[in-house]
Amino acid sequence: MGISRYRCGVLRRQFLRLQRMVKTPPPIQIHGIAIDLAKWEAFIEGKPISLTSNEFRLLHLLASNPDRVFTRQQIINAVHGTDHPVTEHSVDVQMVALRRKLGEHGNLIQTERGVGYRFQAAPRPKQANTGLTLC
DSSP states (O other), X not given: OOOOHHHXXXXXXXXXXXXXXXXXXXXXXXXXXXXXXTTTEEEETTEEOOOOHHHHHHHHHHHTSTTOOEEHHHHHHHHTOTTSOOOHHHHHHXXXXXXXXXXXXXXXXXXXXXXXXXXXXXXXXXXOXXXXXXX
């Protein structure tokens, strides 16, 4: 015995309703970095980056809010949760590791001295060498 057309239609509608309920955000693409939260993958110029889960959450948090400054405590709460014992120094250590894995793109993560970190929305223009030197 097969499934009736009526039952098949009911199941199809339920499936489509569930599919609409589970909305995944579109991948973030910024400065050659792609972050796909649904697939838990990150790429630089199309090449996969090997990130820990905390590094992935950290990159996603910063890149999805370009130019917004996050305090270390905000980063801890967003990445680790409020019930996880993490020091503010560990955020600095994770940031160093993330920048290293991002290679030349690591400079997009800027330190706001005494405050926290931000992901740069637009890359800084390269400064021209004027040939002048200061004594």
